[in-house]
Amino acid sequence: xxxxxxxxxxxxxxxxxxxxxxxxxxxxxxxxxxxxxxxxxxxxxxxxxxxxxxxxxxxxxxxxxxxxxxxxxxxxxxxxxxxxxxxxxxxxxxxxxxxxxxxxxxxxxxx
Amino acid sequence: xxxxxxxxxxxxxxxxxxxxxxxxxxxxxxxxxxxxxxxxxxxxxxxxxxxxxxxxxxxxxxxxxxxxxxxxxxxxxxxxxxxxxxxxxxxxxxxxxxxxxxxxxxxxxxxxxxxxx
Numbered sequence: 001x002x003x004x005x006x007x008x009x010x011x012x013x014x015x016x017x018x019x020x021x022x023x024x025x026x027x028x029x030x031x032x033x034x035x036x037x038x039x040x041x042x043x044x045x046x047x048x049x050x051x052x053x054x055x056x057x058x059x060x061x062x063x064x065x066x067x068x069x070x071x072x073x074x075x076x077x078x079x080x081x082x083x084x085x086x087x088x089x090x091x092x093x094x095x096x097x098x099x100x101x102x103x104x105x106x107x108x109x110x111x
Numbered sequence: 112x113x114x115x116x117x118x119x120x121x122x123x124x125x126x127x128x129x130x131x132x133x134x135x136x137x138x139x140x141x142x143x144x145x146x147x148x149x150x151x152x153x154x155x156x157x158x159x160x161x162x163x164x165x166x167x168x169x170x171x172x173x174x175x176x177x178x179x180x181x182x183x184x185x186x187x188x189x190x191x192x193x194x195x196x197x198x199x200x201x202x203x204x205x206x207x208x209x210x211x212x213x214x215x216x217x218x219x220x221x222x223x224x225x226x227x228x
Contacts, residue, residue: 041222042222043117043222044204046216046218049215096215097160098145099145099206102154
């Protein structure tokens with residue numbers, strides 16, 4: 001059973017655009033929500049993470065928006081670049097437990 | 112930053128043989144490490160949780176006698192795929208959770224590509 005639902009499955013944007021990836025969860029015990037970026041043949045790399053007591057967090061060109069009441073969170077990538085083309089995974093976890101991953105979003109940023 | 116290494120990065124073996132994959136936290140201690148498996152174009156699926164000095168906890172559907180996990184020190188966990196078969200071919204990724212309690216951040220290794228012929 002997928003505990004974290006992620007959409008869209010794939011996304012194509014032009015350079016400079018702002019791709020948005022959405023995730024939803026059901027388990028209210030989750031209190032840690034990271035986003036990972038993965039390139040083919042590589043392990044996932046942490047991009048940014050948020051906790052439920054914050055509604056928004058920004059690090060560089062990456063922003064997480066968090067809606068606790070709706071149990072949803074999203075990733076925005078500002079001024080996207082071709083080098084951002086990768087697969088993005090949202091995840092959620094309880095303290096000290098393994099991450100529950102979404103199914104991933106394949107992002108292509110065209111020049 | 113926190114670094115996790117995996118060895119080997121890729122391995123090809125014959126059906127019926129065993130393969131050991133190492134996961135090391137290089138600059139921090141990790142009481143807990145996790146093993147994930149990722150099939151092509153799919154998400155990471157948790158296989159087991161490895162705690163230093165105790166038995167691993169396996170997810171439903173993962174055979175503990177086939178995927179042996181040992182976490183003998185605070186910086187090393189190993190996954191041994193015993194009697195490997197072609198359907199075990201996958202990308203195996205570990206992550207480590209720093210022992211300090213102030214963080215939930217898990218650091219992932221670069222993955223090990225296993226191909227069973």
